[in-house]
Amino acid sequence: MKTIKQISIFLENQRGKLSDILTALKNENIEIQAASVADTNEFGILRLITSDQKKAAKLLSAQGNLVSLNEVLAIQVEPDTASFTDAIDALTAGGCTISYLYTFHKDGKLVLIIRPANSLEIAERVATEKGLTLIQGWE
Numbered sequence: 001m002k003t004i005k006q007i008s009i010f011l012e013n014q015r016g017k018l019s020d021i022l023t024a025l026k027n028e029n030i031e032i033q034a035a036s037v038a039d040t041n042e043f044g045i046l047r048l049i050t051s052d053q054k055k056a057a058k059l060l061s062a063q064g065n066l067v068s069l070n071e072v073l074a075i076q077v078e079p080d081t082a083s084f085t086d087a088i089d090a091l092t093a094g095g096c097t098i099s100y101l102y103t104f105h106k107d108g109k110l111v112l113i114i115r116p117a118n119s120l121e122i123a124e125r126v127a128t129e130k131g132l133t134l135i136q137g138w139e
Contacts, residue, residue, distance in 0.1 A: 002124055002134040003071040005053045006113065010066040011037075011044040021046065024063060030056045034113060036102035047102065049074075049113065072115050073123055074135035079110040087112060087132055094126030111135065 011017050018037070025032060031051040038045045050056045053069060061067045077083035084103070091098065091114070099117040103110055116123040127134055 001071065001120065002073075002128075002136040003120060004049065004074045004113075004135060004137060005069050006072045006115075007048040007050065007053055007057050007060070008068045008070060009046040009048070009060055011046055013039065013041070013043060018044075018046065020063070021060060021065065024059055025050065025056060028055065028059055030059070033106070034102065034104035034111070036100075036113075038100070047113075049104070070115075071120055072113050073120065073127065075112040075114060075127060076106075076109045076133040076135055077112065079105060079108065084110060084112065087127075090130035090132060091116075091123060091126055094122075094130065096123045096126055 009021060011021075022032075032048060033051065034049040036047045038047075048056065057067050057069050075087055077087050088098070095118070097117040099115045101112055101114045103112050105111070114123065124134065
């Protein structure tokens with residue numbers, strides 16, 4: 001599959017918890033390329049794309065954090081709203097339902113990190129059929 005790995009960390013809503021995680025990554029020279037935080041009343045979910053996903057996941061797990069590595073699609077588009085919209089419209093028209101997404105800029109492009117609600121395989125097939133540029137790797 002043409003996917004990338006994303007780290008998800010469950011965070012207790014406590015002062016300093018996010019800082020502890022970021023400091024641990026900083027101390028190991030692991031660069032954060034993209035981050036997203038979603039919260040509820042009881043906990044948050046920090047999603048990360050880093051320069052070394054396996055090392056980061058191992059480090060954060062060793063600190064007692066609940067960490068998971070999961071697959072997401074990374075779609076590269078031009079850095080404008082029209083390209084962003086066209087990519088989402090293509091996926092939606094192809095039958096994809098998006099559970100969540102976040103974005104970041106890399107090398108002058110916009111990268112959409114997408115977790116489909118229904119199926120990564122369907123989303124990958126639709127993206128490929130629609131001519132979207134998928135990034136893979138980021139191990």
